[in-house]
Amino acid sequence: MAKLNFENKWVLITGTSSGLGQAIALYMAKNEKANLVVAARRKNRLEQLKKEIESSGNTTVKIIPTDLNQPQDVENLFKQAVETADIYAVINNAGFTFYGKAEEAHFNTFDRIIEVNLKAMIHLSLRFLSWFQQKGEGAILNITSEAGLVPIPYQLVYSASKHGAQAFTEGLRMENRKSGIVISSFAPSGIATEMLTKSGLDKKHPLDSPFNMKAEKVAKLAVKAFKKKKHLAVPGFINKLTVFMVRFFPRWLVAAVAERLYRPE
Numbered sequence: 342m343a344k345l346n347f348e349n350k351w352v353l354i355t356g357t358s359s360g361l362g363q364a365i366a367l368y369m370a371k372n373e374k375a376n377l378v379v380a381a382r383r384k385n386r387l388e389q390l391k392k393e394i395e396s397s398g399n400t401t402v403k404i405i406p407t408d409l410n411q412p413q414d415v416e417n418l419f420k421q422a423v424e425t426a427d428i429y430a431v432i433n434n435a436g437f438t439f440y441g442k443a444e445e446a447h448f449n450t451f452d453r454i455i456e457v458n459l460k461a462m463i464h465l466s467l468r469f470l471s472w473f474q475q476k477g478e479g480a481i482l483n484i485t486s487e488a489g490l491v492p493i494p495y496q497l498v499y500s501a502s503k504h505g506a507q508a509f510t511e512g513l514r515m516e517n518r519k520s521g522i523v524i525s526s527f528a529p530s531g532i533a534t535e536m537l538t539k540s541g542l543d544k545k546h547p548l549d550s551p552f553n554m555k556a557e558k559v560a561k562l563a564v565k566a567f568k569k570k571k572h573l574a575v576p577g578f579i580n581k582l583t584v585f586m587v588r589f590f591p592r593w594l595v596a597a598v599a600e601r602l603y604r605p606e
């Protein structure tokens with residue numbers, strides 16, 4: 342099966358102002374020679390990224406500041422992206438979590454997690470799928486999480502949003518298996534990014550603990566798996582083993598072990 346080739350193609354990546362999205366953007370530009378459309382709320386960070394990429398290579402970066410909590414921004418991102426460039430691939434990466442007992446969070450936080458991690462991903466996947474079908478080619482990568490494969494106490498709504506994103510992406514791939522459009526998911530476990538420092542997860546699992554992979558390494562594995570059109574890829578040996586092994590244990594035991602691993606200090 343031919344691999345995806347991003348050279349001189351346009352790739353839209355959400356959540357590119359930090360962490361994994363930023364690392365994927367840098368890898369895509371440097372190693373795959375892709376042109377990029379990048380989206381997030383922090384415009385200054387996107388401008389820095391554009392400067393860094395354009396000053397060191399021949400690829401072009403376009404910026405669309407977007408708040409994925411706003412449904413009109415999500416639709417606008419699709420419209421502006423296809424008006425701006427001939428988009429070949431989309432990477433739905435933006436996301437965030439709440440760490441702590443579920444009843445301690447404001448309901449508004451949970452709404453926002455579901456808006457960004459699930460609803461925006463579904464909206465953009467479906468809009469671009471129709472667009473790619475008209476063009477006869479295209480590819481979608483949804484960044485889910487190991488929290489979408491096993492329940493994670495103390496990140497319950499995040500885990501629920503990622504279970505939704507995982508089920509949606511795998512199902513969408515099957516619905517469109519004969520369309521020629523590539524639909525893949527990538528489910529990392531801990532990555533040393535702002536998501537951990539912003540949520541306080543770094544107090545349980547410090548950024549430099551073996552629990553967390555480096556964003557650059559995960560980005561490389563994500564792009565490689567996407568190029569191979571993987572149904573679902575999990576980066577890291579221990580994470581792969583975990584995802585494989587949990588099938589053989591009762592669900593209550595898996596949830597109990599996850600509760601112990603994530604129980605706040």
Ligand SMILES: NC(=O)c1ccc[n+]([C@@H]2O[C@H](COP(=O)([O-])OP(=O)(O)OC[C@H]3O[C@@H](n4cnc5c(N)ncnc54)[C@H](OP(=O)(O)O)[C@@H]3O)[C@@H](O)[C@H]2O)c1
Nearest residue numbers: 356358359360361381382383409435436531532534535536
């Ligand atoms: N870090 C982990 O341990 C881990 C593990 C598994 C999966 N993941 C997944 O990896 C993806 C990237 O997360 P990360 O770890 O790289 O975290 P991060 O460094 O905090 O990056 C999150 C990105 O999402 C963007 N974002 C958040 N809310 C947004 C909104 N309302 N509108 C637009 N953009 C928004 C942020 O940009 P702005 O704030 O500028 O808008 C930022 O660029 C997420 O889907 C996450 O669930 C992370």
